[in-house]
Amino acid sequence: MYSQVMRELQAAQGTLRLEDLAARVNAEPSALKGMLEFWVRKGRMRTGDGDAMDAAACAGACGQACPGVTQCVFVAKMPTMFSVVSKK
Amino acid sequence: MNLPETPRLPFRLDYGSEIEAEIEALQRALVAAGIVAGGSPRWLAVKLVEGDTKVLQNVARQQGGLALVNQARIASSRLVGIFGDEVDTLLADRRYGWINALVQQAVVRPVASVGSISDRVDRIVTSRLFGIPIFLFAMWATLKITVDVSAPYLDWVSAVISGPITNWASALLAVIGLGGTWVESLLVDGVIAGVGGVLVFVPVLMALYLVLGILEDSGYMARAAFVMDRLMNALGLHGKSFLPMLVGFGCTVPAFYATRTLENQKDRILTALLVPFISCGARLPVYLLFAAVFFPANSGSVVFGLYLLGILTAIGLGLLLKHTAFKGKQPSPFVMELPPYHLPSFKSIWFHVREHTSGFLRKAGGIIVVVSVLLWFAMAIPATGEGAFADTPVENSLFAQVSMFSAPVFEPLGFGSWEASGALFSGFVAKEVVVSTLAQVYDVAAAGDAAPAPALVVDALAIGQGFADATVETVKALPLIVGVDLRAADNEKPQTDLMVAIQGGFGTISGGHGALAGLAFMVFVLIYTPCMAAVSAERQEFGNGIMWASILGQTALAWLMAFTIFQGGLILGLG
Numbered sequence: 001m002y003s004q005v006m007r008e009l010q011a012a013q014g015t016l017r018l019e020d021l022a023a024r025v026n027a028e029p030s031a032l033k034g035m036l037e038f039w040v041r042k043g044r045m046r047t048g049d050g051d052a053m054d055a056a057a058c059a060g061a062c063g064q065a066c067p068g069v070t071q072c073v074f075v076a077k078m079p080t081m082f083s084v085v086s087k088k
Numbered sequence: 089m090n091l092p093e094t095p096r097l098p099f100r101l102d103y104g105s106e107i108e109a110e111i112e113a114l115q116r117a118l119v120a121a122g123i124v125a126g127g128s129p130r131w132l133a134v135k136l137v138e139g140d141t142k143v144l145q146n147v148a149r150q151q152g153g154l155a156l157v158n159q160a161r162i163a164s165s166r167l168v169g170i171f172g173d174e175v176d177t178l179l180a181d182r183r184y185g186w187i188n189a190l191v192q193q194a195v196v197r198p199v200a201s202v203g204s205i206s207d208r209v210d211r212i213v214t215s216r217l218f219g220i221p222i223f224l225f226a227m228w229a230t231l232k233i234t235v236d237v238s239a240p241y242l243d244w245v246s247a248v249i250s251g252p253i254t255n256w257a258s259a260l261l262a263v264i265g266l267g268g269t270w271v272e273s274l275l276v277d278g279v280i281a282g283v284g285g286v287l288v289f290v291p292v293l294m295a296l297y298l299v300l301g302i303l304e305d306s307g308y309m310a311r312a313a314f315v316m317d318r319l320m321n322a323l324g325l326h327g328k329s330f331l332p333m334l335v336g337f338g339c340t341v342p343a344f345y346a347t348r349t350l351e352n353q354k355d356r357i358l359t360a361l362l363v364p365f366i367s368c369g370a371r372l373p374v375y376l377l378f379a380a381v382f383f384p385a386n387s388g389s390v391v392f393g394l395y396l397l398g399i400l401t402a403i404g405l406g407l408l409l410k411h412t413a414f415k416g417k418q419p420s421p422f423v424m425e426l427p428p429y430h431l432p433s434f435k436s437i438w439f440h441v442r443e444h445t446s447g448f449l450r451k452a453g454g455i456i457v458v459v460s461v462l463l464w465f466a467m468a469i470p471a472t473g474e475g476a477f478a479d480t481p482v483e484n485s486l487f488a489q490v491s492m493f494s495a496p497v498f499e500p501l502g503f504g505s506w507e508a509s510g511a512l513f514s515g516f517v518a519k520e521v522v523v524s525t526l527a528q529v530y531d532v533a534a535a536g537d538a539a540p541a542p543a544l545v546v547d548a549l550a551i552g553q554g555f556a557d558a559t560v561e562t563v564k565a566l567p568l569i570v571g572v573d574l575r576a577a578d579n580e581k582p583q584t585d586l587m588v589a590i591q592g593g594f595g596t597i598s599g600g601h602g603a604l605a606g607l608a609f610m611v612f613v614l615i616y617t618p619c620m621a622a623v624s625a626e627r628q629e630f631g632n633g634i635m636w637a638s639i640l641g642q643t644a645l646a647w648l649m650a651f652t653i654f655q656g657g658l659i660l661g662l663g
Contacts, residue, residue, distance in 0.1 A: 001181045002173070009421040015314060017214070018425040019207070028195075031188040038180050050183035050494060075318065079310040079329065083351065083422035 001025065001035065002044075009084060036082045045082050102129070103182045106170055110137055110163040121152040136160035137167070138176040142360050152193035207426045210311065214426075219315035227301060228311065228392045234296045235376065235388040240561035241291030242376075244554045244628050249284035252547040270478030274464050278528060282460025285527025285586065286452050288519045289373040294445050294544075296369065296653050300337075301440035303567055305432035307393075309334065315425050325406045326350060328422065329359040333402060337395075337442075340622040358414045360630055361638055362402040367395045369448070370519035374613045374655055377523055381587045381608035401615065401649075414624055459521050463487060482529065501612065501647065502598040502605030502654040512612065518619045530589035560585060564592070604657040608650040615646035 008024045009016065022029040035079075039045040096443035102108065114133035123132070135143040135399050137160055138212070144160070147153040164175045171178055212218050254276055261272045316330040336343035343363040350356045367375070377392050379387035410416075437572050466487035470480035482488055491510030498504040498512075507529045515522035585590070594609070617623060617639050627635040 002177060012421060014421065015317040015355055017314065020425055027188045028191045031184055035184040036423065040176060054663050063241055063489050079313055080425040081349065081422050
């Protein structure tokens, strides 16, 4: 399944919705998500967006570079992204 | 034996003949060695073959366990040789395959959920054909609502600050014997004019955050990120770059941190160079003020145009850099999980509006007060030898004289006045300061006007009446969103003193082409360095080199674009 998912991702040459990828590999989106999360734990994929968004939120109020309440529009509800870790 | 209690699995998952053969061999060896611990030897065998560290350590401690561990390692190596992948990944793959098959067999979804509302809406909202136009429409509608609906409240706040609040402050100072002194000038012409000039935009920002909150809470904003990702990818840019850009609509500082979503350092730097071109909320007051002065009939469209110009500049420059200095490998593909659509909750939106607005107010009460006070002192100190402290014509002040040095740089752009160049320089601190500086500069120039005596009850009634009028006007303005104007035909919006002063100042300095100069000024504000906090964040994330490249590049590009607009407009006979 991993290689099938990788093939589909490469073929898409861009962003895919989880539902679209699930349809392409004939999988349930929830099952596919579990698998993607397993590959994140294995270091083959990364999300990282949570960290980045936390850092963004941590920037605090607009115009301040200190931790504080999330003041930044759009920070709160961004989609979760899974990207393939490129081989060095 | 001290092995953990192993769960009894009610089923046997078939991992395929090669893997099963290894598991069975290990299972037999475990039983033979007596290492079962009352649990399932199959479970132990599976854990051994997939290299579970804890189980390997536990088994290795048992009598004869080391031989079993070695056998497991050899079995794993054999499987890696056959499948070309790690055994735990192979096993996980089989497990998820089994789960998937089970879900497909066992779960019967209602017909409605096969094509749920979210799916059906997504088919249009994220489609290749309609995705971008819908995103642009959402942006336009957001700004249109923000500008049109909040305008009456903006006028109300402006009237309250320049009227009752200013009068009360003067009256209070008179009571304590400071009336007519430089302290009154500092408070009225410095703090109230400066901070008040920014505070009048609170209703606008509240309206903006309200609409953005609705878009975000409904789940649309995630779709916008998806749609723009795809566009960026199609253009050869990293799709993930748009995520920090979306954050940048709120504030550039967190947008720099959001570049951490990008794996590749080159892509991160490239995105960091583009993020400042996205209009942050702080630039909105400048746009609104100038659009109201020079394009009162189309202010919403002008503001939308500036937001769009920022995006197009970022994409255009990104393309240029990606094919030159930042040439590199194609970005890794990725998958996005979009949250389902849902009706926005009042609580969530109110939190959104309250947090963002209080952040803006904190900023107004902090850095903008400080800058306003500093500017007042710079405008109070005579630099030409004429006048005395707090009693000098503003054009002879230290601030004016310093600003005059840089004014000629902006002459080809149509706004080569010391007032404009001074506002742009103070705007390096924060973009709202551009407005507060202009408010101070022109307010100082108009100082000396006699204020009416304050009357507490009359003023309070007037404030209440003003609020009620603003609410009625807002309700009447709502149909403007769909192009229907219910307001009275003679409802010509009165211009404030500041607006009149800006119109006069820009008209004079540009040789009668005030609208062109105003537009060039707005574009300059859009493109040049966002603020000190953004510069600091950029330095922290990317170092001094990138920070300076960014500052110099943005300023040069801002000058070039403003020059093109003003001179191009003159050649075409516009404005």
